Amino acid sequence: MIKGIKKDTPIRERFEIVTRYMIRRAIKFSGKTGRAIRISKTSGGEGVSVFTLDGRTEEGRRNLEEFLRVRKRHYTFSGLGKPEEKNSINWRVLAAPWPKRVINFLGVGLSLLYKGVPSKNVLYRKLGFRIGRNTEIMQFVWLDHFMPELIEIGDNCLIGAYSTIATHAYEGHGRFRFGPVRIGNNCTLAAGTGMLMIEVEDNVRTLPGTALSPYFLKVKKNSVVGYQKPPVVVDEQQ
Numbered sequence: 001m002i003k004g005i006k007k008d009t010p011i012r013e014r015f016e017i018v019t020r021y022m023i024r025r026a027i028k029f030s031g032k033t034g035r036a037i038r039i040s041k042t043s044g045g046e047g048v049s050v051f052t053l054d055g056r057t058e059e060g061r062r063n064l065e066e067f068l069r070v071r072k073r074h075y076t077f078s079g080l081g082k083p084e085e086k087n088s089i090n091w092r093v094l095a096a097p098w099p100k101r102v103i104n105f106l107g108v109g110l111s112l113l114y115k116g117v118p119s120k121n122v123l124y125r126k127l128g129f130r131i132g133r134n135t136e137i138m139q140f141v142w143l144d145h146f147m148p149e150l151i152e153i154g155d156n157c158l159i160g161a162y163s164t165i166a167t168h169a170y171e172g173h174g175r176f177r178f179g180p181v182r183i184g185n186n187c188t189l190a191a192g193t194g195m196l197m198i199e200v201e202d203n204v205r206t207l208p209g210t211a212l213s214p215y216f217l218k219v220k221k222n223s224v225v226g227y228q229k230p231p232v233v234v235d236e237q238q
Contacts (some may be wrong), residue, residue, distance in 0.1 A: 011152040025094050026050040033087040037059040040076045058217045074179025081174045091176045095146040098156050104145035133178045150180040160191035
């Protein structure tokens with residue numbers, strides 16, 4: 001788990017700690033490769049250079065505190081370069097060093113085969129996920145292993161088989177977003193539910209195959225969310 005994060009650290013504090021950690025890693029790899037990495041508070045904004053947020057300098061500390069003063073639901077790194085560029089930076093290295101990524105990948109991969117038993121939650125907690133009491137996470141559920149510290153699932157929840165909970169979205173060309181996922185208490189996510197960077201309040205139920213977009217702020221308590229087929233416009237002239 002990232003230094004400064006404990007098992008009972010609230011998700012909002014975890015998000016700030018993870019963001020500071022990733023900015024430090026971005027500064028490190030930007031210096032090694034000469035790439036101009038930027039971080040933005042919006043999905044499409046230009047953002048600011050990570051070098052201006054270097055906490056090792058007095059000005060950088062002030063800039064960093066000001067940048068994080070108003071918290072957002074997610075942040076976007078850009079400028080990592082396209083895959084075939086010689087000095088490109090793989091977005092994964094900002095999330096964690098490779099030993100941690102390998103351990104998390106193997107742990108989450110192993111959990112796919114487990115049923116919703118208490119020992120499975122013990123494994124998740126050791127990897128950095130915050131899992132509540134009496135929560136059942138069924139087989140073939142994929143929890144984002146790149147940033148497990150950013151996933152919080154409350155008490156008495158059921159996460160149905162083949163669901164996916166992700167804390168990042170890679171957008172190609174050296175650009176990716178990351179942010180927390182918080183699921184409240186007494187929630188039921190039906191099989192095949194997918195979600196990215198969103199807050200789900202208490203007593204929410206999703207129907208099978210539901211996708212929860214990160215562009216929505218939150219799902220309000222006591223809601224039932226279901227998949228709706230997108231409208232199809234038929235060209236009557238054909």
